[in-house]
Amino acid sequence: MVACCHTAVVLACFTCITGLAHAQGRSSDYPTRPIRVIIGIAPGGGLDTITRVASQKLSERIGQTAVVDNRPGGGTVLASDLVQAAPPDGYTLLCASETIMLNGVLKRTKYDVRTAFVPIAPISSQPYILVVNPSVPVTTVKDLIAYAKARPRALSFGTPGIGTMIHIGWERLIAMTKIDVVHVPYKGGAPAVIDLMSGEIQMVITTTITAGPHMKSGKLKAIAMTGPKRLAILPDLPTISESGLPGFELTNSYAFFAPAGTPLAIVMKLNAALIQVMNAPETRKVLANDGAEAAAPQTPGEFKARFAREYVELEKTIAGANIKLQ
Numbered sequence: 001m002v003a004c005c006h007t008a009v010v011l012a013c014f015t016c017i018t019g020l021a022h023a024q025g026r027s028s029d030y031p032t033r034p035i036r037v038i039i040g041i042a043p044g045g046g047l048d049t050i051t052r053v054a055s056q057k058l059s060e061r062i063g064q065t066a067v068v069d070n071r072p073g074g075g076t077v078l079a080s081d082l083v084q085a086a087p088p089d090g091y092t093l094l095c096a097s098e099t100i101m102l103n104g105v106l107k108r109t110k111y112d113v114r115t116a117f118v119p120i121a122p123i124s125s126q127p128y129i130l131v132v133n134p135s136v137p138v139t140t141v142k143d144l145i146a147y148a149k150a151r152p153r154a155l156s157f158g159t160p161g162i163g164t165m166i167h168i169g170w171e172r173l174i175a176m177t178k179i180d181v182v183h184v185p186y187k188g189g190a191p192a193v194i195d196l197m198s199g200e201i202q203m204v205i206t207t208t209i210t211a212g213p214h215m216k217s218g219k220l221k222a223i224a225m226t227g228p229k230r231l232a233i234l235p236d237l238p239t240i241s242e243s244g245l246p247g248f249e250l251t252n253s254y255a256f257f258a259p260a261g262t263p264l265a266i267v268m269k270l271n272a273a274l275i276q277v278m279n280a281p282e283t284r285k286v287l288a289n290d291g292a293e294a295a296a297p298q299t300p301g302e303f304k305a306r307f308a309r310e311y312v313e314l315e316k317t318i319a320g321a322n323i324k325l326q
Contacts, residue, residue, distance in 0.1 A: 088263075100113055126290070127251050149178075171320075
């Protein structure tokens with residue numbers, strides 16, 4: 001009887017060791033088949049464009065095709081749900097903007113996004129631009145603040161909707177400057193820009209791609225960039241931070257995530273590959289044409305820590321502005 005028990009224990013240990021060896025082997029051999037990269041928007045948007053650039057370069061680097069799968073719905077929650085429920089084997093990934101964090105803070109997901117996903121790597125960062133209707137007699141952030149304070153609720157700003165990252169950015173700006181302005185939410189950024197040009201509203205924070213042509217035609221007036229530094233394509237346009245509001249920053253960032261439980265070896269391999277391909281000269285050139293740049297390299301651990309810090313900051317901003325789902 002003792003011998004039988006001993007044999008069973010030995011067999012159980014052997015099975016565990018063999019299983020571990022196979023698991024390690026799978027991680028080291030990864031990838032052996034195509035990878036599915038899910039995004040939560042329809043084809044054509046900024047996230048779609050950058051994800052396709054990253055996926056193509058990643059495919060070339062790792063020797064397997066990374067296929068972009070557009071799954072719009074629920075304000076990108078559908079895509080998150082699909083990846084969260086996928087096997088943690090590295091073959092189903094999520095590429096998302098900071099909306100993934102926003103969905104978590106606003107409880108749009110049924111799970112905690114901080115634990116449901118493994119942050120792999122940030123891939124790109126794109127600042128927004130603060131533009132006004134040319135009829136507003138200001139040329140700098142300081143001018144705008146002074147003008148708004150002298151005319152409470154006379155100025156209005158448009159956003160892609162309540163609870164969007166641009167709306168959150170405006171709330172931060174309002175809290176820092178103590179100005180009293182009117183929020184006009186739209187169903188997307190394009191309608192807000194159209195109304196800005198017609199004079200229905202006076203201010204918008206949008207992308208350089210959207211604002212660029214209208215700035216050249218004189219229909220919009222640029223005041224400042226929202227990123228941490230000036231853009232090479234607009235070297236004379238200062239940032240909001242250097243214009244009297246140090247510390248203010250609002251960027252449109254994209255990053256790759258995997259389901260919780262994905263082996264560290266796979267996460268590290270993807271992290272290294274994405275950092276290399278996004279920082280390659282040809283990729284940087286493509287990004288620069290869209291007013292974007294490769295994200296600063298971060299290890300999965302560094303990215304996870306940053307994500308956690310920014311999540312807490314976002315919670316505070318939303319609570320302070322009393323932003324609620326409509």
